[in-house]
Amino acid sequence: MEFKNLDSCTSFAKLRNQEPCSVKDMLTKERIQAFSILEGGGLTYNYAAMPVTEATIQTLQELSNEQQLIEKYIALLNGETMNTGENRLVLHQLTRGQILNPVFADNEDKGKFYQGQLEKIKEFSSKVRKGEITGSTGKPFSTVVQIGIGGSDLGPRALYLALKGSQDEKQLAAKFISNVDPDDAADVISGLDFETTLFILVSKSGTTLETLTNRDLVIEAIKASGIKGIDPSRHIVAVTSKTSPLASSDTVLDAFFIDDYIGGRYSSTSAVGGVLLSLAFGYETFAELLQGAHEADKMALENDITKNAALMDALIGVYLRNVLALPTTAILPYSQGLNRFPAHLQQVDMESNGKHVNRSGEKVSYATGPVIFGESGTNGQHSFYQLLHQGTDTVALQFIGFSESQYGKDIVVEGSTSQKKLNANLAAQIVAFARGKDDKNPNKQFEGNRYSSLLTARTLNARTLGALLAHYENKVMFQGFAWNLNSFDQEGVQLGKILAKKVLEGCKDDPILKAYADLL
Numbered sequence: 355m356e357f358k359n360l361d362s363c364t365s366f367a368k369l370r371n372q373e374p375c376s377v378k379d380m381l382t383k384e385r386i387q388a389f390s391i392l393e394g395g396g397l398t399y400n401y402a403a404m405p406v407t408e409a410t411i412q413t414l415q416e417l418s419n420e421q422q423l424i425e426k427y428i429a430l431l432n433g434e435t436m437n438t439g440e441n442r443l444v445l446h447q448l449t450r451g452q453i454l455n456p457v458f459a460d461n462e463d464k465g466k467f468y469q470g471q472l473e474k475i476k477e478f479s480s481k482v483r484k485g486e487i488t489g490s491t492g493k494p495f496s497t498v499v500q501i502g503i504g505g506s507d508l509g510p511r512a513l514y515l516a517l518k519g520s521q522d523e524k525q526l527a528a529k530f531i532s533n534v535d536p537d538d539a540a541d542v543i544s545g546l547d548f549e550t551t552l553f554i555l556v557s558k559s560g561t562t563l564e565t566l567t568n569r570d571l572v573i574e575a576i577k578a579s580g581i582k583g584i585d586p587s588r589h590i591v592a593v594t595s596k597t598s599p600l601a602s603s604d605t606v607l608d609a610f611f612i613d614d615y616i617g618g619r620y621s622s623t624s625a626v627g628g629v630l631l632s633l634a635f636g637y638e639t640f641a642e643l644l645q646g647a648h649e650a651d652k653m654a655l656e657n658d659i660t661k662n663a664a665l666m667d668a669l670i671g672v673y674l675r676n677v678l679a680l681p682t683t684a685i686l687p688y689s690q691g692l693n694r695f696p697a698h699l700q701q702v703d704m705e706s707n708g709k710h711v712n713r714s715g716e717k718v719s720y721a722t723g724p725v726i727f728g729e730s731g732t733n734g735q736h737s738f739y740q741l742l743h744q745g746t747d748t749v750a751l752q753f754i755g756f757s758e759s760q761y762g763k764d765i766v767v768e769g770s771t772s773q774k775k776l777n778a779n780l781a782a783q784i785v786a787f788a789r790g791k792d793d794k795n796p797n798k799q800f801e802g803n804r805y806s807s808l809l810t811a812r813t814l815n816a817r818t819l820g821a822l823l824a825h826y827e828n829k830v831m832f833q834g835f836a837w838n839l840n841s842f843d844q845e846g847v848q849l850g851k852i853l854a855k856k857v858l859e860g861c862k863d864d865p866i867l868k869a870y871a872d873l874l
């Protein structure tokens with residue numbers, strides 16, 4: 355396997371020399387049908403409104419071959435040390451099922467280890483949901499609160515919100531405490547009945563300041579509640595690494611484990627998301643989510659880019675970033691359930707590929723990960739779409755849509771249901787962005803040629819959600835390979851943490867830090 359920079363690829367030079375095309379006149383019914391890829395898990399990726407021709411696609415295929423994107427994915431699945439910065443394997447796909455060879459590390463079969471944790475989650479969540487495991491005063495649990503930050507919060511939270519509307523059976527309510535701002539915890543705690551609340555303390559490292567602080571805050575609040583006989587340790591479970599300080603703690607009801615080979619932002623399909631989702635919706639729902647993700651992971655092995663949605667999305671993304679020089683990507687789900695999904699993808703994408711050096715630590719001379727932002731539609735239309743339509747920057751657009759709503763509670767107003775109105779808006783936006791509109795008045799002129807892709811499924815459920823999650827994780831992975839980055843470490847978040855510690859220690863010898871600290 356060869357690791358080389360994007361700008362040393364002959365296929366990339368070829369791509370740059372091709373005449374860019376405009377989607378303005380290209381969008382036809384035939385193209386919409388043809389430029390579509392079935393992804394596992396009931397998901398379809400459509401790239402008809404992306405500025406690519408058959409020639410572009412051919413060259414992107416050459417780039418995929420030249421950068422050995424599939425070979426690198428295979429190596430990752432087979433347990434090669436792809437996270438070179440931290441000298442770790444990268445095994446999040448294995449949390450949803452084994453695809454290739456068994457992977458051995460730390461003297462164990464890692465697939466079996468993750469499976470073992472799943473079994474444990476299944477049993478525990480079932481007992482809690484049946485009331486066989488209760489709080490310390492004997493009442494069954496009815497609420498779970500996840501305490502965690504970054505990958506231990508964003509993914510699980512986004513997935514929980516996405517599935518809340520697709521379940522009609524018994525649900526345990528879930529809430530989240532992440533920020534070290536005490537108002538976050540205070541707000542959540544104020545509405546809780548501690549006797550029926552189970553806290554899930556999630557920290558892979560077991561050392562994250564925010565999470566440990568919030569744990570202590572919660573324990574103090576439980577103690578201060580004055581509830582007779584309440585024991586905080588019977589209301590907390592931990593999700594962490596076996597070696598973390600939280601694991602050895604006798605202050606928790608139970609502990610579930612992940613390991614160093616699951617990056618925080620890729621941990622939603624491990625115990626980090628599994629405990630919460632299984633408690634809230636039942637283990638079967640979590641298993642369906644894993645199944646959807648596993649199906650998409652398997653599809654991502656396809657060499658032919660016209661049959662591999664995540665790979666195609668990744669390569670078109672590279673084209674937009676490195677040939678058309680677009681700095682930003684907007685994630686636009688036309689689904690209220692996905693309203694925190696863009697926030698999760700910000701971490702997945704920007705923490706993975708927001709890097710300026712390659713795997714060998716050399717500075718690269720091309721653009722890497724884009725800025726990601728997003729909001730659910732149609733809300734976003736009434737906010738930032740003005741810039742998307744008529745601003746001076748072209749933003750790469752990624753729409754997500756579903757034919758059916760989750761709750762199915764809908765009425766016909768003026769001849770159409772709300773779901774129809776939602777999807778009519780989505781279709782209209784894609785066409786408006788691509789085609790634009792001529793007008794004599796420059797203020798009302800839409801240039802068009804603004805590119806978008808569309809991920810669709812019949813409805814947002816556990817399986818399609820799992821596939822959607824895997825789609826983006828795999829897209830980011832392929833882009834990291836194409837850019838020759840290590841997408842699996844995150845050194846860039848360290849400096850601020852270290853300086854914050856210095857501030858807490860009294861700033862010692864740094865007058866600038868002290869000046870800022872004194873402002874607050």
Ligand SMILES: O=P(O)(O)OC[C@H]1O[C@H](O)[C@H](O)[C@@H](O)[C@@H]1O
Nearest residue numbers: 504505506557558559562618847
């Ligand atoms: O799960 P934890 O070890 O508490 O880590 C929580 C978060 O901390 C760091 O800031 C990392 O940048 C994130 O990738 C991680 O998800």
